[in-house]
Amino acid sequence: MTPDVYCQQKAIASGSSFYCSFLFLPREQRAAIMALYAFCREVDDVVDECGDAHLAAIKLAWWRQEVERVAEGSPQHPVGQALQAASTRFRLPAAHLHEIIDGMEMDLTQTRYPDFAQLSRYCYRVAGVVGLLAAEIFGIGNAGTLEYARDLGMAFQLTNIIRDVGEDARRGRIYIPMDELERFQVPAADILNGRYSENFTGLMRHQGTRARQYYDSALRKLPATDRKAQRPGLIMAAIYRALLEEIEAEAFQVLHQRIALTPPRKLWLAWKTWFFPPRGYAATAGQDEVSGT
Numbered sequence: 001m002t003p004d005v006y007c008q009q010k011a012i013a014s015g016s017s018f019y020c021s022f023l024f025l026p027r028e029q030r031a032a033i034m035a036l037y038a039f040c041r042e043v044d045d046v047v048d049e050c051g052d053a054h055l056a057a058i059k060l061a062w063w064r065q066e067v068e069r070v071a072e073g074s075p076q077h078p079v080g081q082a083l084q085a086a087s088t089r090f091r092l093p094a095a096h097l098h099e100i101i102d103g104m105e106m107d108l109t110q111t112r113y114p115d116f117a118q119l120s121r122y123c124y125r126v127a128g129v130v131g132l133l134a135a136e137i138f139g140i141g142n143a144g145t146l147e148y149a150r151d152l153g154m155a156f157q158l159t160n161i162i163r164d165v166g167e168d169a170r171r172g173r174i175y176i177p178m179d180e181l182e183r184f185q186v187p188a189a190d191i192l193n194g195r196y197s198e199n200f201t202g203l204m205r206h207q208g209t210r211a212r213q214y215y216d217s218a219l220r221k222l223p224a225t226d227r228k229a230q231r232p233g234l235i236m237a238a239i240y241r242a243l244l245e246e247i248e249a250e251a252f253q254v255l256h257q258r259i260a261l262t263p264p265r266k267l268w269l270a271w272k273t274w275f276f277p278p279r280g281y282a283a284t285a286g287q288d289e290v291s292g293t
Helices: 003-014 018-022 027-049 053-072 078-090 094-109 116-138 144-163 165-170 178-183 188-192 198-221 231-249 263-275
Strands: none
Touching: 003 018, 003 027, 003 078, 018 027, 018 231, 018 263, 027 053, 027 078, 027 094, 027 116, 053 078, 053 094, 078 116, 094 116, 116 144, 116 231, 144 165, 144 198, 144 231, 165 188, 178 188, 178 198, 198 231, 231 263
């Protein structure tokens, strides 16, 4: 099995919404983005599937060494080998790959976040940085596209947090800021024990509003000259925003189930966005920055 096939199978097996956005890319870009996705999956699986935090830390340390081997041209893992080709072709900074591992390491030591400022640091590492790397692979002609990519990655991670509240709670983690739990009068025990309430619905609606702000901010910041190149990211945005809408339609019933879009719907959104990408809109006064409240 070649490194590229390994990464492709990793992406297919995950059932991720991201896979749909890869299908329309030219071969080199498709191989590169799958290598990046497979790397993210490998290091994320270390944290999610390893019950021993000490052993997980050792495995993440190995991946740090693999990132260095990628930079040096001597990777050992199939994902590292695929990532080396991608890094060479698209000049992906090793520092960004280390930042992704930094975010995964946070999950080994931190299960609560006092406020959004601290949560946003985690989200940037595990998703915002991924957005920056993906944008480089898709093609950047305007530096403003990096701001778009960062905000889009944040939007994806905030949507993931909303979708996975119940699943994360069963692992003992709560990513919703604790000061917001207090503001909406939702005890952490309600999250951990899967108890719904009107206050919980209000809390989750607040999380959804924030995620929408990041989607809107990303679209405002995407320069028109890079819109065509960044269509894969726009496909992901269409799918993830539709997922957020589906969760909202289900009244945020996320404590006992994992809400998802059907594969045909994902493919339809991917096709429609590839051939008819959103045109975006100009930023208006006071809307350039996403609210942290």
